[in-house]
Amino acid sequence: MRLFIALLALIAVQLTGPVAAQSGMPPAPYAYTQLEDPALEAEATALMHTLRCLKCQSQSIADSDAPMAGDMRHQVRSRLLAGESADEVRDWLTQRYGDYVSYEPTVSSTTWPLFAIPLLLLALVGLVLLRRLGKRGSHADGAA
Amino acid sequence: MRLLYLIPLALFLFFAGVAGYQLTKPKQTAIPSQMVEQALPEFELPPALDGMPGASRADFVGGKPKLLNIWASWCVPCIAEAPHLERLKEEGVEIIGIAVRDRPEAVSGFLSRYGNPYTRIGADDISELMLAVGASGVPETYVIDAEGNIRYQHIGDIRENHVDLLLEKLEEAG
């Protein structure tokens, strides 16, 4: 609740700590530099929005000034540039950090309920609607 | 009472149970590396300061198991763990350091003030190795066996009580 109360605090802590401490080390080449090829850059941006900044509370690496997020952006861009696919880059990171690093859960032994429950929900919704709305015949003002 | 009307209550009780259980244990903040029990990735980092060699994967292969210590001169907990690294060195452990996003002058300043337990220090200016081994912050310390495999990950600064634990892990890896 209270979206952004005392709250934004935490990112900023991440933001300042390192930035202040690391007195002027230049960021990785592709941390703040876009790829020349617009299509590849679009792919990188899309991917970066779905990767979690590990030093932040709950932000993607595309939304963070944390130096480590910058270094991860560099990895994403340079790997795409080297010809890897977006999925390969994501896999490379999940091999190291587990599912936590990706905001895009995939079906696995730990995440299957995330996919099973919506399907169940879909069936349930269908059932509820069928029961409430399906029976055209019973619409006469049934005894309340 | 229809069973249907109990469903919301059941769902809520399930949530309350989980949430209550979660409140009793400390919030887990560390992100464990999935690279433990896997080969240390190939890397080659230049020296972090003049007068000391840089670090590469080859430096870990052969001999005794070694420690890989990821640190930085700008990192405050690294100051706290310096004496304990020193003790590990005295115990005969070879520690290879990786300085993350650091400048040579800052590195040598840190070493002269807090001691130099390292045999080699590689400069990781863009968190290349850090990301490759699945480290999510500084400091972190890894036990690497003689075949170049990652055997153990220690997240955060090394406290006094961790020294023996690390020695044990090095023993196991030998």
Place this chain on the structure above:
Amino acid sequence: MIAELGHAALWLATALAVLQMVAGALGLREMGLKNANAGVVALARPAAVVQAFLATLAFFLLLYAFAITDLSIKLVATNSHSMKPFIYKLTGTWGNHEGSMLLWVAVLALSGGLLAGLERRLPEKTMSATLSVQGFVALGFYSFLLISSNPFERLPLPAPEGSGLNPLLQDIGLAIHPPTLYIGYVGLSVAFSLCMGALITKQVTPDFAKVMRPWVLGAWVFLTFGITAGSYWAYYELGWGGWWFWDPVENASLMPWLAATALLHSVSVLAARDALRTWTIMLGVLAFSMSMLGTFLVRSGVITSVHAFAVDPERGSFILALLGLYIGGALVIFAMRAGYIAEGKRFTATSREGALVFNNVMLSAILAIVLLGTLYPVFTEVFDVRVSVGPPYFNPAGAIFAIPMFVVMAIGPLLRWKDDKPARIQFEMMMLAAIAISVIALVAFFGSYGFLPILGLAFAAALGVAALLPLRGRKLSRVPTATYGMVMAHFGVAVSLFGMASESAFTAEKLAAVSAGGQEQVADWTIELESVDPIAGPNWTAVEARVIATRGDGESVLLTPQARNFWAPSQATSESALLTTWDGQLYAVIGDSAGVDANGNPRWQLRIWWKPFVTFIWYGGLLIAFGGVLSIIGRLQVDLRRRSAIKRGKERREDAEAIGSSAAPEPAE
């Protein structure tokens, strides 16, 4: 003195909450046999009203303590600073856990007081039960405040200086967003109490729905406004141009909104058609439950969020206990009583009610998805597995239910109550489908965009037209105000959807290291960095970039994004600079210095976005909220007119009786 007075006011309010609870509960006893407790029962209303006054007083006393920076109060010393601009001293009152909880409680007491003071239409027993529940809820939160989060705690020695407020909160956003959101959350407590009252006394009737409707609408308007404001605040404050990230705390504000949206539609069905009785009660319980769940998630530390309060498991346990008491209790009563509430009148699928039911179910399903995605990481942590659930999950999973919902939302308002023939609105349906299909074809022809953004644009166009159709062929001056409210709110959904889809499809981004005099191009804008200069504010220093933005051959506009460094507490923030045009926003941020260029001039990181029609997201949000306001006005108008009509009728009858003979026939009623 201020602190002690405030503290005393809270204790008194607590005592009154107990009185209100007991008096209300006694009111449930059989009234028939000359209730010996009638005197006590009558105290429930005044207890609620006085309590509202006391809790509000406590809040204003804390506000005053912050205004004068009374550093002998712990809360002020840890969250304020004498050098802070005055407006942020005030808003800082609720920029922390204790203060915001006091605001929460003050609003809770205030809505309880308003309910007790104004509501005269409900049966006395239902009202007693409602007030009792409201008192019970208030009691829990007073206890929480007094026992584990006392905002008025004194320091043994006054602090020489305060530690300051998080700079990201030193913004006008803090003045608007939390209070409106809290009013929304807590306003739902009235709906909750009313639902419990009606359930306990088995009085789930259209009259009850009419009583509840303005409360739901009011809370919903504030929620809508609060979320809209919060989204815009995060958008410009965080410096990366994101307006919604499916962060757990953002979701925690969305969930009560989804429940309240479903509730306000189903309450309309109940009021107009006496159908959906249990469903409405369930949603009423659910909506406030979601508010409390949000409070728990944000303040207990079980979730990881950029917006979370300082973590404190003890507070978490306390709120969880309150949750168990209120949500658990309500659900138990629901399970026991719901069977006694008859389902109400029936209707067919192709009727206004049918459409409303359909969308109610869809909204609930979306709510379930958001709830699942938000809580799932909490569940897996029990097994020491950490997962992340983000936009790539919520967007498609939500869309599964949102897409059919938008389809039905377009045609639902065109259907008649109870039963209708789809063939009657054949022309409208064909037209809307044609609009949607031509938008898809047009957009897909001009570029390759994601599936959801294209669909969003198509739905926005179709919904925008569909929203206005209920006005077609009617004399505009005769259309009820409430109908205008609905039209406006539905149109707002289309506008907002258009903004969202357009932002995600057409945003152009430029990141560059630029030295003074350097130029960059983003979309059809030319950006020139004129200079970068140091400047100082009241409690910060900054570097400010002077950026000249020119669109095509148009006029140049100066933008001044800043990178600020605050010293109390020590923290850096980016102040983005925004240039708003009718068709979008140019968003500029200055980052770190980035070495030197070939000529040895210092370079700076610039981040520029051109976001076409992004502002429509929040214009839409405002339209939705104002639609709600119109609807409230419309309902109140009708209500007042009816009341005066009844009064006039009664007077006429009395007159007739006064004049008439004893032979006058008995009135039929």
